[in-house]
Amino acid sequence: VPVSWIKPGTTIISCSRDLNMVKNTERWIQSQQYRKWDLRCLKLQLLSPVPSDIEISRAQSPKAVDVLAKEIGLLTDEVEIYGQTKAKVRLSLLERLKDQPDGKYVLVAGITPTPLGEGKSTVTIGLVQALTAHLNINSFACLRQPSQGPTFGVKGGAAGGGYAQVIPMEEFNLHLTGDIHAITAANNLLAAAIDARILHENTQSDKALYNRLVPVVNGVRGFSAIQLARLRRLGISKTDPGTLTEEEINKFARLDIDPSTITWQRVVDTNDRFLRKITVGQANTEKGFVRQAQFDIAVASEIMAILALTTSLQDMKERLGKMVVANDKKGEPVTAEDLGVTGALAVLMKDAIKPTLMQTLEGTPVFVHAGPFANIAHGNSSVLADKIALKLVGEKGFVVTEAGFGADIGMEKFFNIKCRASGLVPSVVVLVATVRALKMHGGGPNVTAGAPLKKEYTEENLQLVADGCCNLQKQIQITQLFGVPVVVALNVFKTDSPAEIDLVCKIAKQSGAFDAVPCNHWSAGGRGAVKLAQAVERAANQKNSFKYLYSLELPIVEKIRIIAQKVYGAQDIELSPTAQSQVDRYTRQGFGNLPICMAKTHLSLSHQPERKGVPTGFILPISDVRASIGAGFIYPLVGTMSTMPGLPTRPCFYDIDLDPITEQVKGLF
Secondary structure, eight states: OOGGGSOTTOOOOOOTTOHHHHHHHHHHHHHHSOOOOOOOOOOOOOOSSOOOHHHHHHHSOOOOHHHHHHHTTOOGGGEEEETTTEEEEOTHHHHHTTTSOOOEEEEEEESSOOTTOOOHHHHHHHHHHIIIIITOOOEEEEEOOOOHHHHHSSSOOOSEETTEEEESHHHHHTTTTSHHHHHHHHHHHHHHHHHHHHHHHHHSOHHHHHHHHSOEETTEEOOOHHHHHHHHHTTOOOOOGGGOOHHHHHHHHOOOBOGGGOOOOEEESSOOGGGSSEEEOOSGGGTTOOEEEOEEEGGGSHHHHHHHHOOSHHHHHHHHHHOEEEEBTTSOEEETTTTTOHHHHHHHTTTTTSOEEEEETTSOEEEEOOOOOSSSSOOBOOHHHHHHHHHHHOTTOEEEEEBSSSIIIIIHHIIIIIHHHHOOOOSEEEEEEOHHHHHHHTTOOOOOTTSOOOHHHHSOOHHHHHHHHHHHHHHHHHHHTTTOOEEEEEEOOTTOOHHHHHHHHHHHHHTTOSEEEEEOHHHHGGGGGHHHHHHHHHHTTSOOOOOOSSOTTSOHHHHHHHIIIIIIOOSEEEEOHHHHHHHHHHHHTTOTTSOBOOBOOSSSSSSOTTOOSOOOSOEEEEEEEEEETTTTEEEEEESSOOSSOOOOSSOGGGGOEEOTTTOOEESOO
């Protein structure tokens, strides 16, 4: 072969004496190319009436997870097995498949829900079951890991429902592979470091503090890597601890945290209302350092948001270091990096960064990864799970992910926060609606979790449905702000009449939806969502003019105003003095160019949960503004938003039990 024929960068393999090399090279090339999966789908045994979710889950025998991994093209060394039905997937896969084209990217969002939820997770699962098990198209569902707060509180689990579930559902809903526990440990280590550092600085001289921070070990005294990084940030180029001046020692050893500015809270993954305001430091050993604090639910931790938005281990480590936990007494931000805890946090999170592979009832693949709430965080599963899935499905495949609560909350954050972080562009939005929720928006009685539905919801009432479609129309309009085609999925309940179903689909199409399809996946599995899958496939081939809602260069207040007016329909916004002060501080500190993550009720387009339909003419109150610098967003608190849910009078845990003989879990839903 003439040398002139060989392009720069070409790998040359001599195969003259080694046929094995030829075969291995051929196999390697094939492994890099797109292929339709040779997936053994699981058959459903459909029953009527539909049994409970846990009974359906238990009646199905899932494939061994290593078999599923092989079917979808994962290599043995890319999978870490957790028992029979779960596995972590290593990020090295992204490097192997970096030249593989991505598949189509589908977001499932919804109308403003009732407190019961309208079935976005169920639609997500039904859609991928239809695509892969019934239309033979590679597809992946990417879901959030559920918090144990709702699982034992009111809402229950989040594995889908009926014949459209992730299995085993009890493993999905309880602990999974421990990611939320890792987040809790990392979050609370940082919280402990903050209070301990304040205590030690308050009770020691500069010299004593410095000697303990940089001790002599085996006769040698040296800075750790993270301490050297802090010295560089302070403009001190010295590397010998013995050469620092008294001024430099003071500068290095003292963070001078202002306790009144601490924004980093402890977390626990339980709905515990009595931790909303606490006092820490009351023991004598804390020497009078007492302050008011609070617990948040674990999924509200900034570390959870970082896990969901990070793109690599290095990126995660950098984001963890940037987390601002307080200000010093000069008004400058204090970070996790300043506290010297970044490396330890990364160690605690090193396994949590890998998505967890599971399967649907029909044996199609699912990634479960990250679980931020959508009302108090950005409400989307991880960027990494989506990116890996898009490579695995290949150019003609589909990745279906879900955004929490209504399109005004989860979808808006998906586009303006998650898509900015990932660089990915969605192909289609599937907007989930139910007749039940539309009747509520049309003026129906209150829907309360745990209480029987009123007759308006179980009997045909076309007027209520028609009146309530205003909310569906508004959510379609919100989707259109981003230039992405929208398909309405009407999640059908057995009490819905054919006339009600037809009316919703007709209004949706008239309001600009590409298509509107009734879905019966809850009772029929993937077969009940085939028409939805076909509509999504057609919509994915439409022209896509995706755009963000606002420029990051705009001032913080203006970005908040755009979301309030264009998405929620507010007349204007009103910032409290506290909120305005925080905006001024974050702008001065250089954080003004971050996207906005609104913390707002999910039960209304407005800040008032009782206002259904499409409220207008309201002023959106911004009570406070906080910053998640590591995650990369500013989050305004709308009205009185709590970051720690409470338990109701009768929580779900009354029905949850364990059979001591079979070890089977009962009562989860």
